[in-house]
Amino acid sequence: MYVMYVIRSESTGTMYTGQTGSLPKRLAEHNDPTSYSSRFTKRIPGPWVLVYQEECATRSEACRRERWFSPEVRTKVIASLKRGTLRCPREGAKVSSQSALFSLQ
Secondary structure, X not given: OEEEEEEEEOXXXXXXXXXXXXXXXXXXXXXXXXXXXXXXXXXXXXXXXXXXXXXXXXXXXXXXXXXXXXXXXXXXXXXXXXXXXXXXXXXXXXXXOHHHHHOOO
């Protein structure tokens, strides 16, 4: 199983979308200053917190969801979740942290 995820920098509010086969390992890599598996999250100060995730059956599906979840779409989905007008944008989707979601700018 693969996961498409959105993380947010607690210090800047910047968001990042990715996909992985092991979400706990990947989140640890984003927050580890010695790991350079993601240059984007190394240029922006963290810590990075999980805001949203979607489970996908295959890696190609996770990649498709990552591409679809562009910054414009991401902003609309998260705003709808904050307002409570969109409960679950897709089967297998989860809001990972209410505090992280509601602290978005």
